[in-house]
Amino acid sequence: MRRVASRLGLGELDGERIKDYVKRWEHGDVNSPDARHQMAIAGAIGLSVRELFGAVAHPVSQLPAAATLGSGEDLPHYESAEDDVNGRRQFMAWLLALSAGATVLPDSVRHTITVINQHPNTLSRITAEDVTNLEATTAMFQGWACKMGGGPSRHAMIGQLGWAVHQLDRGVPASSELRRQWQSASAQLANLTGFNCHDGGHEQQGRGLLALGYRLGAEADDRPMQADALSCMASQAVYLGQPRTGLDLARHGLELADDATPIARAMLHVMKARAYGRMGDVRAMEYEVGLAEQEYARIVPEDREREPWLCFFNEAELYAATGVAWRLLAWHHPDKGGQRAVREAGSRLSLAAEAHGAEFARSRAMCHLMAAGVYLRARDPDAAVAVSKGELLGVRTNGIRSIRVESYARDLKKVARPFQRQPDVQEMIDSLAVAI
Numbered sequence: 001m002r003r004v005a006s007r008l009g010l011g012e013l014d015g016e017r018i019k020d021y022v023k024r025w026e027h028g029d030v031n032s033p034d035a036r037h038q039m040a041i042a043g044a045i046g047l048s049v050r051e052l053f054g055a056v057a058h059p060v061s062q063l064p065a066a067a068t069l070g071s072g073e074d075l076p077h078y079e080s081a082e083d084d085v086n087g088r089r090q091f092m093a094w095l096l097a098l099s100a101g102a103t104v105l106p107d108s109v110r111h112t113i114t115v116i117n118q119h120p121n122t123l124s125r126i127t128a129e130d131v132t133n134l135e136a137t138t139a140m141f142q143g144w145a146c147k148m149g150g151g152p153s154r155h156a157m158i159g160q161l162g163w164a165v166h167q168l169d170r171g172v173p174a175s176s177e178l179r180r181q182w183q184s185a186s187a188q189l190a191n192l193t194g195f196n197c198h199d200g201g202h203e204q205q206g207r208g209l210l211a212l213g214y215r216l217g218a219e220a221d222d223r224p225m226q227a228d229a230l231s232c233m234a235s236q237a238v239y240l241g242q243p244r245t246g247l248d249l250a251r252h253g254l255e256l257a258d259d260a261t262p263i264a265r266a267m268l269h270v271m272k273a274r275a276y277g278r279m280g281d282v283r284a285m286e287y288e289v290g291l292a293e294q295e296y297a298r299i300v301p302e303d304r305e306r307e308p309w310l311c312f313f314n315e316a317e318l319y320a321a322t323g324v325a326w327r328l329l330a331w332h333h334p335d336k337g338g339q340r341a342v343r344e345a346g347s348r349l350s351l352a353a354e355a356h357g358a359e360f361a362r363s364r365a366m367c368h369l370m371a372a373g374v375y376l377r378a379r380d381p382d383a384a385v386a387v388s389k390g391e392l393l394g395v396r397t398n399g400i401r402s403i404r405v406e407s408y409a410r411d412l413k414k415v416a417r418p419f420q421r422q423p424d425v426q427e428m429i430d431s432l433a434v435a436i
Contacts, residue, residue, distance in 0.1 A: 141156070
């Protein structure tokens with residue numbers, strides 16, 4: 001607890017007093033530890049304060065405030081936590097402290113969103129129209145990213161995010177409600193920017209901006225927005241081969257999403273399914289896929305209005321997201337998934353590719369590439385050709401700049417080598433070479 005308290009910036013804790021305090025709490029002499037000791041206890045055993053203390057958990061607003069940005073420490077990496085239980089506990093404790101305002105983001109994040117040699121304009125005050133315009137700008141960036149990938153608009157998004165955070169740093173006047181809305185809108189932009197940095201191959205930069213979105217969501221008391229940041233982090237961690245870390249992030253996201261819509265919960269169950277698929281846990285993966293489908297079935301129109309930033313998560317995206325979970329199982333654990341995993345992955349990804357419109361060119365391309373790749377890995381070239389025929393794997397769309405699309409294209413080329421003498425397979429690979 002002393003080490004956790006030091007790491008989280010909670011101040012010095014006396015060892016003997018800790019022993020006495022915890023003993024009294026366990027015996028019922030203390031109803032609940034104070035906020036500082038709750039964080040230290042929860043961090044020491046790898047749980048969140050809410051998981052451990054439930055209804056008597058102290059609200060984060062009672063914890064000491066810290067600046068949003070600016071420490072000399074480096075941002076924690078997923079890699080250092082993946083194969084080390086204590087490392088994952090420390091990483092989650094760092095996130096909890098970030099949410100509570102008991103620690104700060106590193107200077108590297110501020111450097112990312114600072115526009116060099118440019119002084120951002122400062123609003124005279126934040127109005128409802130300003131919030132609407134910021135949300136509309138984020139929606140525009142989201143549309144670009146879905147169509148072209150994270151590469152082309154990354155710098156513009158970072159610049160816009162730097163401007164939005166600048167208003168908060170300067171303390172621009174606003175009502176408490178409008179300030180909260182601005183923080184939520186800035187968190188949404190940070191989440192989108194962070195994920196598209198990941199899509200563009202800038203992984204550590206993406207991590208930092210997602211952590212910023214998570215923190216801004218906490219400042220706005222917007223738990224669904226925090227859950228959205230954690231969903232993006234979980235997706236990134238699993239993609240990078242750290243599924244245990246991704247699983248912890250998704251679990252924390254579900255804890256924060258208890259009052260979110262079924263859309264957010266469906267996404268987080270999908271992220272858990274992906275983590276389990278990457279680890280080869282078939283039963284747990286199927287269970288989470290089922291929960292995601294159940295949550296999706298509960299969505300009503302009002303949910304779309306509450307969480308408009310999740311408008312992309314439609315039926316096609318559900319097919320794609322669950323298809324990726326099955327694909328991870330089939331690709332990394334063919335002995336456990338068998339032919340069923342191949343069929344589920346191929347059919348779901350193919351359905352998603354057919355259902356995605358032109359505005360989702362990036363997702364369409366990835367679905368075609370993954371579906372064809374998983375069939376080729378299972379030594380079924382005819383099925384691979386069938387799902388790609390007429391679409392040229394969906395990657396001829398001009399302007400797609402996505403490291404993820406490129407990585408799935410490389411995977412496909414690798415598993416196609418044994419079948420290159422088959423004319424239709426060679427034609428498929430040739431068309432891919434032209435498209436990328």
